[in-house]
Amino acid sequence: MKQIFQSELLGEQYTLQTHPSGLRMYVFPKKMTSTYALLATDFGAVDNAPLCDGKLTVPDGVAHFLEHKLFSNEDGSDAFEHFSAYGADANAYTSHTRTVYLFSCTENFAAALGELIDFVTHPYFTAETVAKEQGIIAEEIRMCRDNPYDCCYYNMLEGLYEKHPVKTDICGSVSSIAGITPEVLYEVYRTYYQLSNMALVVCGDISPDAVFEIADKHLPRAAVDLPLPRRQTSEKPVAHRARIVASGQVAKPIFSIGIKDTAIPKDPFERLKRDEGMAILCEMLFSESGELYNTLFDEGLISPEFSADYALTRDFAFLQLSGEANDPDVVFERIKEYLAQKKAKGLSREDFERSRRIEYAEYIKSFDSTEEIANTLLSFVFEGVELFSYADVLMSIDLAFVEQLLLEVFDDTHYTLSVIVPKKEEK
Amino acid sequence: MEPLILPVGKYGKMIYIATDRFKSELLSLSYSVPLEGATAQKNAMVTALSRRGTVTYPTQACLNRHLDGMYSTAISTSNRRMGDMQTLSFTADFLGARYVGGGKGLLPEVISVLSELVRKPLLDENGNYIKMFVEGEKQVLRDAIRAAINNPRGYANAKARQLLCAGEPYGISLIGEEDTVDLLTPETLAARHRALQGEVAPLFAYVGSMPALEVVALLEQAFGDFGGEGAPYQCLVRAHEGDVKRAEVEMPLQQGKLSLGFRTDIAANDRLAPALLLVNEIYGGSPASKLFLNVREKKSLCYHCSASLDLYKGVLFANSGMRVANRTATEEAMLAEFYALQEGNISEVELDAAKKALANTYRGAFDNPGVLSRFYTGRVAANVFQTVDDWRERLMRVTRAEIAEAASRISLGAVFFLKGTEPSGEEEA
Numbered sequence: 001m002k003q004i005f006q007s008e009l010l011g012e013q014y015t016l017q018t019h020p021s022g023l024r025m026y027v028f029p030k031k032m033t034s035t036y037a038l039l040a041t042d043f044g045a046v047d048n049a050p051l052c053d054g055k056l057t058v059p060d061g062v063a064h065f066l067e068h069k070l071f072s073n074e075d076g077s078d079a080f081e082h083f084s085a086y087g088a089d090a091n092a093y094t095s096h097t098r099t100v101y102l103f104s105c106t107e108n109f110a111a112a113l114g115e116l117i118d119f120v121t122h123p124y125f126t127a128e129t130v131a132k133e134q135g136i137i138a139e140e141i142r143m144c145r146d147n148p149y150d151c152c153y154y155n156m157l158e159g160l161y162e163k164h165p166v167k168t169d170i171c172g173s174v175s176s177i178a179g180i181t182p183e184v185l186y187e188v189y190r191t192y193y194q195l196s197n198m199a200l201v202v203c204g205d206i207s208p209d210a211v212f213e214i215a216d217k218h219l220p221r222a223a224v225d226l227p228l229p230r231r232q233t234s235e236k237p238v239a240h241r242a243r244i245v246a247s248g249q250v251a252k253p254i255f256s257i258g259i260k261d262t263a264i265p266k267d268p269f270e271r272l273k274r275d276e277g278m279a280i281l282c283e284m285l286f287s288e289s290g291e292l293y294n295t296l297f298d299e300g301l302i303s304p305e306f307s308a309d310y311a312l313t314r315d316f317a318f319l320q321l322s323g324e325a326n327d328p329d330v331v332f333e334r335i336k337e338y339l340a341q342k343k344a345k346g347l348s349r350e351d352f353e354r355s356r357r358i359e360y361a362e363y364i365k366s367f368d369s370t371e372e373i374a375n376t377l378l379s380f381v382f383e384g385v386e387l388f389s390y391a392d393v394l395m396s397i398d399l400a401f402v403e404q405l406l407l408e409v410f411d412d413t414h415y416t417l418s419v420i421v422p423k424k425e426e427k
Numbered sequence: 428m429e430p431l432i433l434p435v436g437k438y439g440k441m442i443y444i445a446t447d448r449f450k451s452e453l454l455s456l457s458y459s460v461p462l463e464g465a466t467a468q469k470n471a472m473v474t475a476l477s478r479r480g481t482v483t484y485p486t487q488a489c490l491n492r493h494l495d496g497m498y499s500t501a502i503s504t505s506n507r508r509m510g511d512m513q514t515l516s517f518t519a520d521f522l523g524a525r526y527v528g529g530g531k532g533l534l535p536e537v538i539s540v541l542s543e544l545v546r547k548p549l550l551d552e553n554g555n556y557i558k559m560f561v562e563g564e565k566q567v568l569r570d571a572i573r574a575a576i577n578n579p580r581g582y583a584n585a586k587a588r589q590l591l592c593a594g595e596p597y598g599i600s601l602i603g604e605e606d607t608v609d610l611l612t613p614e615t616l617a618a619r620h621r622a623l624q625g626e627v628a629p630l631f632a633y634v635g636s637m638p639a640l641e642v643v644a645l646l647e648q649a650f651g652d653f654g655g656e657g658a659p660y661q662c663l664v665r666a667h668e669g670d671v672k673r674a675e676v677e678m679p680l681q682q683g684k685l686s687l688g689f690r691t692d693i694a695a696n697d698r699l700a701p702a703l704l705l706v707n708e709i710y711g712g713s714p715a716s717k718l719f720l721n722v723r724e725k726k727s728l729c730y731h732c733s734a735s736l737d738l739y740k741g742v743l744f745a746n747s748g749m750r751v752a753n754r755t756a757t758e759e760a761m762l763a764e765f766y767a768l769q770e771g772n773i774s775e776v777e778l779d780a781a782k783k784a785l786a787n788t789y790r791g792a793f794d795n796p797g798v799l800s801r802f803y804t805g806r807v808a809a810n811v812f813q814t815v816d817d818w819r820e821r822l823m824r825v826t827r828a829e830i831a832e833a834a835s836r837i838s839l840g841a842v843f844f845l846k847g848t849e850p851s852g853e854e855e856a
């Protein structure tokens with residue numbers, strides 16, 4: 001059965017059909033030259049629950065490793081080569097919570113979509129190809145270790161979380177990936193790549209029926225229904241550590257302030273509302289138009305690049321404030337003072353309206369790119385909410401809700417400060 | 428989406444691309460000046476200072492709040508190389524009229540803000556920049572120069588470029604060196620701003636649905652008397668002569684970064700320019716390239732290994748990151764792939780994949796106003812105008828013999844190695 005979702009505001013619509021294999025397929029027709037398709041599993045770096053009745057410990061970095069390895073085919077070819085033959089631009093990525101395989105093309109869509117489904121649904125691993133990939137990923141890990149921004153980010157997560165696997169590097173470590181074998185990969189694949197745990201999203205100048213027909217030719221007929229182990233990690237609301245300082249190849253200290261949020265609504269719609277409320281609140285508190293940014297910048301305390309990003313998933317949430325400063329401790333104190341003052345005095349309605357209008361404009365602009373539409377739609381699918389409900393959620397948020405978030409999230413005990421200082425200045 | 432080129436005022440031009448495909452619109456203003464050591468840093472500063480304060484929006488906060496009120500209109504600035512020229516740009520990205528109440532929408536206000544940024548910086552009573560803004564921006568500039576080491580890959584590429592094009596404008600930093608920052612003053616920068624105002628030929632690009640003549644009329648109201656004849660485009664395109672230049676710098680990193688610099692005498696208007704782009708694509712432009720499939724996938728030497736071409740300058744850089752112990756093996760493997768290409772060792776599969784990848788890229792340009800406007804802005808600035816479709820069709824007609832000929836006119840000129848001195852942390856997996 002097909003379901004059609006429409007937005008009058010945007011003049012857009014998309015269609016959902018669930019295949020007998022369990023795969024949810026979404027098609028968002030869009031008059032663009034490129035068509036963008038992604039096939040994703042609701043499985044990422046945080047999914048490290050033991051498998052095989054607790055007998056198999058999943059090594060850190062396995063989701064990312066699997067993402068790399070799926071591109072190798074049984075005949076010795078690489079899926080990239082096949083996509084190239086169709087003129088399609090393929091890629092993949094692994095995040096904390098999902099793994100996504102994708103391509104964009106301006107011709108040969110049917111062949112490329114077939115290739116996407118075929119290579120993701122036909123795993124092939126040998127000891128030899130796994131060993132070769134360990135060499136490549138080891139270099140990726142070393143590259144990330146040399147990246148001070150990555151190090152600062154992961155140290156911030158280490159400061160926030162005592163146990164939650166979100167603090168583990170998505171790539172794992174050179175020693176953890178050494179424990180990956182074809183058997184581990186097959187077991188992880190069997191568990192998390194069930195088509196009922198996956199979604200196909202296509203956005204471009206193509207009809208939903210055409211996509212469903214192509215996909216049907218490449219998908220198995222029956223659904224597999226295996227348990228999906230998810231580790232439940234309970235975390236205290238307070239940050240695990242107050243401060244982590246390390247050294248790195250930076251000219252000037254960089255910092256990341258983490259603010260842990262453990263009040264995650266179970267209801268997906270409420271989660272979306274919290275996510276949007278936090279986006280508005282961050283715009284009000286930390287944007288380049290705001291008092292805090294401009295005061296810190298004018299006083300020379302921070303460099304121009306200062307950002308606030310809130311991440312909310314079904315089992316972890318945090319806010320990250322990052323930037324560059326000669327003295328990150330001073331900036332941290334000033335931010336805490338500013339937030340305390342805002343909590344005491346309340347927020348301005350004018351700022352609230354301005355920030356909500358910005359979110360509205362950004363939402364509309366995001367429908368100009370097939371890539372952005374497909375990736376946003378996927379996020380909504382895995383979060384369990386309907387894409388076009390965003391506008392209603394945005395309008396349902398009022399100043400009181402945002403003020404409540406301010407009081408709830410910004411608690412001094414939820415904060416951690418991660419700093420990377422230039423190598424010679426390590427204290 | 429064929430572009431129109433229309434005059435704006437006495438000295439300006441506009442690239443007009445009519446489309447209602449997007450919910451947002453784009454307007455950019457760019458101008459090019461010769462890239463010179465004496466002025467590059469000042470030009471960068473003048474551009475950065477435009478965001479600090481203007482007559483109507485005397486502080487950055489004030490300007491940002493105004494842009495927020497315009498449905499989150501974003502105006503970004505950029506400072507790029509265009510051949511041996513320095514191109515400074517302002518690009519506005521804003522919601523189309525149908526989402527903001529119709530009529531002419533936000534465009535008149537966007538043009539007004541753009542004009543304010545470019546023409547009316549906040550000055551003191553003597554006509555100089557505000558000292559506090561200048562000192563603040565000088566610190567930002569110093570930090571940016573020093574922060575080159577934060578990005579090892581970018582650092583290695585910049586060093587390879589400097590080595591390859593030493594003594595030429597292309598080798599100059601777009602933001603200058605730290606030792607000249609202290610010499611910048613409100614007076615010298617205001618003088619530079621005045622000089623630019625009278626010299627540069629403005630090039631606008633608009634991607635949106637307002638009729639062309641209405642856009643021109645709005646631009647002429649704000650910029651009709653702006654600028655001058657503009658400096659002619661210049662770019663020295665030549666093959667490398669003499670020995671390969673080599674340099675190495677040590678840094679406390681786990682990996683090494685290798686950057687190989689090649690050059691050619693094939694200019695952007697040369698009949699072999701399309702073949703040159705195919706050389707780059709086959710060598711290291713995609714996951715189907717020789718570098719990716721052979722050096723990364725088969726030899727497992729590195730995670731990233733790719734090549735990029737500056738078509739205007741005729742320089743190509745291949746770079747990768749590897750354990751220091753694998754440096755020689757990686758360099759040899761990367762060069763072996765290049766020499767194989769020069770010898771015409773290009774399979775049908777490689778040629779076909781490269782052409783299809785480029786066809787996909789240029790067809791896809793129509794989906795992105797930024798890509799489209801940058802394509803045409805570059806072509807117009809370098810006097811090699813052609814449409815996206817013309818260019819794509821030329822690429823598709825390139826023969827194997829032309830690729831071999833183009834490759835034979837490329838030679839290695841510089842090798843830069845950023846040597847990591849930290850232990851790799853853990854044993855090889």
